[in-house]
Amino acid sequence: MRTRAIELFILIMVFPGVVSAAPKIEHWVTDNGARVYFIETHALPVVDINMVFNAASAREPADKQGLAMLTSDMLLEGTADLDSKAVAEGFEDRGAEIGTSSLRDMAIVSLRSLSDKEYLEPVVELLAKVVADPKFPEKNLEREKARSLQSLDHSLQQPATVGKRRLYELLYSDHPYANHSSGTHESIQSIRRADLIDFHKQFYVASNMVIALVGDLNLVEAKQLANHISEPLNKGKPAGVLPDVAAIKAGEQRIEFPSTQTHIMTAYLGIKRDDPRYLALKVGNYSLGGGGFQSRLMDEIRDKRGLSYGAYSYFQPMQQTGTFIAALATKNEKLEEALTVSNEVIDKFLKTGPTEKELVLAKKNITGGFPLTIDSNKKLVSTLASIGFYSLPVDYLDTYIERVNVLDRKTVTDAMQSVLGSENRVTVIVGAGVK
DSSP states (O other): OHHHHHHHHHHHHHSTTTSSSOOOOEEEEOTTSOEEEEEEOOSSSEEEEEEEESOSGGGSOGGGTTHHHHHHHHGGGBOSSOBHHHHHHHHHTTTOEEEEEEOSSOEEEEEEEESSHHHHHHHHHHHHHHHHSOOOOHHHHHHHHHHHHHHHHHHTTSHHHHHHHHHHHHHHTTSGGGSOTTOOHHHHHHOOHHHHHHHHHHHSSGGGEEEEEEESOOHHHHHHHHHHHHTTSOOOOOOOOOOOOOOOOOEEEEEEOOOSEEEEEEEEEOOBTTOTTHHHHHHHHIIIIISGGGSHHHIIIIITTOOOSOEEEEEEOBSSOOEEEEEEEEEGGGHHHHHHHHHHHHHHHHHHOOOHHHHHHHHHHHHHHHHHHTSSHHHHHHHHHHHHHTTOOTTHHHHHHHHHHTOOHHHHHHHHHHHOOGGGOEEEEEETTOO
């Protein structure tokens, strides 16, 4: 009892307000259908906002890959009465930070502003304006397409990028998750301004958005702010449910590539983000390949055999079935040995699960590191956005540590075995001289 009290005292001193009580999440729906999640905190005179749209690469046509990312990148390129320079200065002159990003599941517009109304109100008004009514100037679009093609060319010179793109094609076949967020040469060149306008009109609507708010506001102010953000947007309709992911068969593909090292990526279909096995899989993967030097893959492949500088694995759950990927890079001549060892480590772990010592270590590190994942407004708003986007329970933060601590070896092992298996393992190998 005394030891636990000392631990709590230390944690509270380091992370005040986080360990003693998880931040309270308020949530509601605006008049035009936007879902809002809010955490009040007055530690800094700052407000962080994430507008999250179900408008990422999984929503674009297969022949227009890269459309979602281009739409996201072009949001800040001007409105009816403001060009891109005026938009940028509108945020910068008031000390605000604005950014956009687009992944497979979600497109995000983020804003950080001082909470003083003198600064906050005008940047929120500008934020709503650029998101609700972007003009996608033709000249700016051609520049962005050229930049995207240049970035794509550069990324395709990296064997890891080549391997991962092929891996997603094998895992998802004709499912929208097979779309490459950064597009292809053919798809980017085919995209026109009208495509951006249509994509924006369909997906950048209030009922297809989650607003995450964290910062120096009370509940009344937060509701007013959410209304200011969402009102200019059309109500629209939520994006439809993505199709189920089809089962896959085990397979291996080798790609010749002029690199000094061979990259090995082993993958399985994983889980949806709201899967109840999520935390058990997180704990299991920590011992397998997610715990750095404390994981088996690193120990067997790097420490004992010197086959790679590093080996790791991770789950990436999404709206529909996501992925589990284990990866390493080795000397070209060590490919077969490294591949054999990697598969043996994974197969052995799936048979027995973590040892009791590994389980305790994994749970201790995951729960001990949890406060670090929400120790700033920026991290907290990102976590809050995920809770809202994936419709996770609003007590997610409150129960996280408890739900990890109650996991036992059997639960973790059963979870890993239920998802992973050699019968649905896909491997992509990219390197010089591969057969």
